[in-house]
Amino acid sequence: xxxxxxxxxxxxxxxxxxxxVLTGRYGPGDKLPRDEDIAAELGCARxxxxxAMRDLADxxxxxxxxxxxxxxxxxxxxxxxxxIPVARNEVESRGGSYGYQLIRAAIEETPPPVAAAxxxxxxxxxxxxxxxxxxxxxxxxxxxxxxLTRTVPEIETVDLGVVSANEWLLANKPYSRCDLxxxxxxxxxxxxxxxxxxxxxALFVIERTTWSGDDPIxxxxxxxxxxxxxxxxx
Amino acid sequence: xxxxxxxxxxxxxxxxxxxxVLTGRYGPGDKLPRDEDIAAELGCARxxxxxAMRDLADxxxxxxxxxxxxxxxxxxxxxxxxxIPVARNEVESRGGSYGYQLIRAAIEETPPPVAAAxxxxxxxxxxxxxxxxxxxxxxxxxxxxxxLTRTVPEIETVDLGVVSANEWLLANKPYSRCDLxxxxxxxxxxxxxxxxxxxxxALFVIERTTWSGDDPIxxxxxxxxxxxxxxxxx
DNA sequence: CATTATAATATGTAGCTACATAATATTGTC
DNA sequence: GACAATATTATGTAGCTACATATTATAATG
Numbered sequence: 001x002x003x004x005x006x007x008x009x010x011x012x013x014x015x016x017x018x019x020x021v022l023t024g025r026y027g028p029g030d031k032l033p034r035d036e037d038i039a040a041e042l043g044c045a046r047x048x049x050x051x052a053m054r055d056l057a058d059x060x061x062x063x064x065x066x067x068x069x070x071x072x073x074x075x076x077x078x079x080x081x082x083x084i085p086v087a088r089n090e091v092e093s094r095g096g097s098y099g100y101q102l103i104r105a106a107i108e109e110t111p112p113p114v115a116a117a118x119x120x121x122x123x124x125x126x127x128x129x130x131x132x133x134x135x136x137x138x139x140x141x142x143x144x145x146x147x148l149t150r151t152v153p154e155i156e157t158v159d160l161g162v163v164s165a166n167e168w169l170l171a172n173k174p175y176s177r178c179d180l181x182x183x184x185x186x187x188x189x190x191x192x193x194x195x196x197x198x199x200x201x202a203l204f205v206i207e208r209t210t211w212s213g214d215d216p217i218x219x220x221x222x223x224x225x226x227x228x229x230x231x232x233x234x
Numbered sequence: 235x236x237x238x239x240x241x242x243x244x245x246x247x248x249x250x251x252x253x254x255v256l257t258g259r260y261g262p263g264d265k266l267p268r269d270e271d272i273a274a275e276l277g278c279a280r281x282x283x284x285x286a287m288r289d290l291a292d293x294x295x296x297x298x299x300x301x302x303x304x305x306x307x308x309x310x311x312x313x314x315x316x317x318i319p320v321a322r323n324e325v326e327s328r329g330g331s332y333g334y335q336l337i338r339a340a341i342e343e344t345p346p347p348v349a350a351a352x353x354x355x356x357x358x359x360x361x362x363x364x365x366x367x368x369x370x371x372x373x374x375x376x377x378x379x380x381x382l383t384r385t386v387p388e389i390e391t392v393d394l395g396v397v398s399a400n401e402w403l404l405a406n407k408p409y410s411r412c413d414l415x416x417x418x419x420x421x422x423x424x425x426x427x428x429x430x431x432x433x434x435x436a437l438f439v440i441e442r443t444t445w446s447g448d449d450p451i452x453x454x455x456x457x458x459x460x461x462x463x464x465x466x467x468x
Numbered sequence: 469c470a471t472t473a474t475a476a477t478a479t480g481t482a483g484c485t486a487c488a489t490a491a492t493a494t495t496g497t498c
Numbered sequence: 499g500a501c502a503a504t505a506t507t508a509t510g511t512a513g514c515t516a517c518a519t520a521t522t523a524t525a526a527t528g
Binding site: 047 | 481484490493
Binding site: 022024058060075076077078079080081082083084085086089093170171174177178179180181182183184185186200201202203204205208224226228229230231232233234 | 256257258292294309310311312313314315316317318319320323327404405408411412413414415416417418419420434435436437438439442460462463464465466467468
């Protein structure tokens with residue numbers, strides 16, 4: 001096959017190995033031949049096999065270890081990649097007009113759950129920000145955020161009535177680590193009041209915590225308006 | 235830096251470029267120099283830059299096009315990779331004992347929303363399966379699934395009281411395309427009854443639709459027990 | 469002027485070599 | 499036999515060359 005071009009591409013190798021996994025020729029937990037042998041069998045260079053294998057490892061199909069070899073992942077998972085856009089972009093890409101509204105910004109002591117999320121031992125003064133992102137003047141996303149001022153002192157000089165803490169931090173304080181949690185939550189009285197809901201609705205929630213090296217930056221709870229859903233395709 | 239080994243690794247290149255993006259030296263939408271020039275500047279081979287750039291593109295930091303060059307993604311996103319495990323593995327990896335219970339399995343005509351999810355034009359006979367996955371004998375995940383028997387006729391011969399449709403399909407009918415949707419939903423009467431809830435709780439929902447080539451295989455709504463959350467780390 | 473053919477170009481891929489690195493296996497020592 | 503030192507090995511990385519491919523840019527043509 002591949003008449004004009006006789007070379008075997010890494011995608012061909014990937015497909016071949018993937019098929020062998022899917023048809024059970026290489027079952028869960030099984031050890032695969034070494035790259036070199038697969039290369040010889042399929043008639044390509046080791047680097048081509050390497051390329052394919054790296055992709056399969058990225059996709060969660062196989063696991064590779066130096067000297068240990070390659071084996072099929074024993075527990076099959078569906079690996080999905082999600083892009084979580086900035087609220088402004090998400091609203092605008094849906095053709096809506098974006099609006100932003102600061103609800104509150106104040107210095108407070110770290111509450112215990114926030115300290116836990118950020119791996120902090122002792123409470124410290126933090127900037128607590130609540131804000132609402134709007135689509136077509138209607139609540140789209142409520143954000144409840146804590147920022148560690150010791151890590152990001154400049155944020156105290158920012159007018160959060162104009163720029164959202166989210167956008168400011170993204171542009172000014174890159175993170176090196178990020179924890180993400182997706183969940184569902186019932187709209188409580190406070191959130192319902194802020195978002196103009198009746199209360200009791202199921203809301204999609206993304207919690208995100210970021211660090212710069214070992215220094216905690218911020219933790220946010222982003223609560224989306226009812227009906228929101230996040231998509232991915234594989 | 236890198237005393238013993240003077241070579242610059244692709245990770246170094248990646249970090250360097252990433253920093254330039256984060257510090258604004260390469261701003262959103264900006265075009266980067268060609269790989270070859272970056273290689274010359276940083277003192278490494280083009281292949282090393284390529285490796286780093288591919289990774290940055292995978293992470294959603296830059297966009298690359300042949301001849302068009304490399305540019306910084308204009309809209310910053312948080313790209314997260316989630317592994318969605320099979321219920322059994324998820325329960326067992328948390329140290330729980332897994333249980334499975336078939337609620338119902340019957341042939342029905344495709345309802346319109348299911349047809350829409352699967353890109354089907356006309357309704358066809360489908361296998362409608364409802365099942366409950368248990369952790370320590372308590373409801374963990376309720377699955378409401380439709381399987382197109384025309385694509386997977388063998389499933390009619392499977393005893394779904396013993397093997398879950400999910401596990402059987404994963405092992406026997408590989409998919410080539412998969413759509414995923416995350417959302418939050420309020421527990422209705424039926425789901426509440428099945429899961430032993432009071433009703434009105436906010437539940438985390440994953441909807442998954444798969445195809446083999448152009449042939450629809452199945453679409454599932456997976457409803458998790460209250461308190462469930464999905465994690466990722468970047 | 470629009471439309472099509474052609475050239476130019478940046479990234480993508482395949483193959484090669486050589487060496488690095490992380491494990492695992494083996495051997496040596498007590 | 500237990501444990502440490504050493505060898506072995508499969509994957510990982512860096513660099514090189516040559517060519518493929520997809521676009522964009524330019525020139526040719528009606």
